[in-house]
Amino acid sequence: MEAAMEHVPVQKTDGPRPGGPLIAPLARAPAPSSGPPIIRTHGLAKTYPNGQAVFAGIELDIRANQRVALIGSNGAGKSTLLKCLIGLLPSTGGEIATLGERFTAMPGPAQMKRLRRQIGFVFQNHGLVGRQSVLTNVVQGKLGLPGSWRAWHQGIAPRAWREEAMQVLAEVRLADKAGARADQLSGGQAQRVAIARALIRRPRLLIADEPAASLDPAVGRDIMRIFSDLAGEHGITLVYTTHDMQHALDYSDRIVALKGGKVHFDRPTARVSRREMDGVFHG
Numbered sequence: 447m448e449a450a451m452e453h454v455p456v457q458k459t460d461g462p463r464p465g466g467p468l469i470a471p472l473a474r475a476p477a478p479s480s481g482p483p484i485i486r487t488h489g490l491a492k493t494y495p496n497g498q499a500v501f502a503g504i505e506l507d508i509r510a511n512q513r514v515a516l517i518g519s520n521g522a523g524k525s526t527l528l529k530c531l532i533g534l535l536p537s538t539g540g541e542i543a544t545l546g547e548r549f550t551a552m553p554g555p556a557q558m559k560r561l562r563r564q565i566g567f568v569f570q571n572h573g574l575v576g577r578q579s580v581l582t583n584v585v586q587g588k589l590g591l592p593g594s595w596r597a598w599h600q601g602i603a604p605r606a607w608r609e610e611a612m613q614v615l616a617e618v619r620l621a622d623k624a625g626a627r628a629d630q631l632s633g634g635q636a637q638r639v640a641i642a643r644a645l646i647r648r649p650r651l652l653i654a655d656e657p658a659a660s661l662d663p664a665v666g667r668d669i670m671r672i673f674s675d676l677a678g679e680h681g682i683t684l685v686y687t688t689h690d691m692q693h694a695l696d697y698s699d700r701i702v703a704l705k706g707g708k709v710h711f712d713r714p715t716a717r718v719s720r721r722e723m724d725g726v727f728h729g
């Protein structure tokens with residue numbers, strides 16, 4: 447495995463621009479493509495047990511501090527790929543190295559434990575516990591981290607963790623809702639709590655599956671901006687899936703497009719043309 451992974455090619459980040467004009471330049475320079483590796487794959491493939499082949503031959507090399515948008519039309523395999531990369535679904539071919547854990551198919555139990563400690567997740571249906579307060583939901587992001595259960599049961603946790611939870615709630619501009627029940631929040635507010643719950647884990651890698659899909663456009667942009675800004679400020683690598691071309695263009699340094707079970711293109715966002723984006727979803 448070690449030897450094979452060394453042959454994973456480093457993504458080219460320059461070279462001739464494919465046809466069409468550039469779209470909206472990035473507000474800041476793209477993250478360097480030479481930072482420490484966060485996710486690498488070699489020949490990654492996934493076929494579901496019912497025979498549905500989703501992708502094959504996927505080569506990825508995602509580096510620290512990059513914000514990566516994974517795009518593709520309905521059923522292209524974005525969620526499946528995301529879940530394989532972090533060991534939530536077994537892949538059926540190839541190799542993965544995520545946060546230094548190398549595995550085929552699925553990580554082993556010890557690897558999974560180490561991965562979980564370093565990854566924050568945000569999904570479309572935020573997964574908050576509705577009858578609990580916003581603060582409690584955020585504090586629960588700590589559970590599963592080393593020493594957390596002991597701290598929780600010995601009653602050490604509440605004070606320090608609540609302070610930390612208030613800090614991350616302030617970062618998503620929701621400190622004033624700390625005492626509210628989670629089921630009394632709007633969709634956008636609930637998603638901000640889900641981000642705070644992921645952030646309190648101090649993850650190296652933040653994974654978001656369609657984080658803005660069920661929100662109205664202005665709220666969706668707000669959520670994407672919060673993600674992107676916080677990932678930048680905290681030095682967290684962000685990988686998110688989206689159907690929304692503009693969300694991919696505005697909030698990533700790099701776009702990976704899936705089409706027909708392959709990586710259709712993978713390059714810095716500033717070098718992606720409107721025509722190429724259209725080609726991912728049509729034709």
Ligand SMILES: Nc1ncnc2c1ncn2[C@@H]1O[C@H](COP(=O)(O)OP(=O)(O)OP(=O)(O)O)[C@@H](O)[C@H]1O
Nearest residue numbers: 494496498500518519520521522523524525526527
């Ligand atoms: N558990 C499963 N068993 C069999 N096939 C599945 C399963 N989950 C997903 N698929 C199929 O795998 C393909 C990829 O699905 P996936 O959800 O990864 O795509 P996606 O790009 O995230 O789609 P969307 O944008 O609609 O969420 C689809 O054809 C889907 O029907």
